[in-house]
Amino acid sequence: MDIRNEEGASGGRYATEVEGHEAEMTYSRTSAKLVIVDHTAVPDALRGKGVGQALALHAVEAARTGGWKIIPLCPFFKAQAQRHPEWHDVVN
Numbered sequence: 001m002d003i004r005n006e007e008g009a010s011g012g013r014y015a016t017e018v019e020g021h022e023a024e025m026t027y028s029r030t031s032a033k034l035v036i037v038d039h040t041a042v043p044d045a046l047r048g049k050g051v052g053q054a055l056a057l058h059a060v061e062a063a064r065t066g067g068w069k070i071i072p073l074c075p076f077f078k079a080q081a082q083r084h085p086e087w088h089d090v091v092n
Contacts (some may be wrong), residue, residue: 001051003058011035014055014062021045025055025077033068040076056080063090 003016011028021043028036037059042052056077063070070091072078081091 001054003055005062014058016051016055018046018049018051023051023055025052025059025074027059027070030071034071035063035068036071036073037077038073040074052076053080060084060087060090 001016001018003014005014006012007029011026013024013026015022015024017023023042023046024040025037026039028038030036040052040055042055059070059077068090070077070081072081072091081087
């Protein structure tokens with residue numbers, strides 16, 4: 001799955017297109033070392049296909065590579081982080 005990062009001055013999003021539908025995970029950057037994942041949107045047509053999980057894993061990998069931590073305000077991301085204790089190195 002090709003996930004792209006679109007970043008602005010104070011935040012951004014990870015987005016992908018699957019089967020003609022776009023899914024996204026948005027975040028706000030509070031500092032160089034901290035981001036808040038605040039929203040995940042996956043169209044109904046893509047539910048159950050692992051798209052949200054792929055976006056969440058991408059965010060975790062980006063945090064590890066970038067050396068920052070994630071505060072999970074998004075209910076979906078927060079639930080995923082609880083299911084994946086191996087993410088706790090980057091999820092607050």
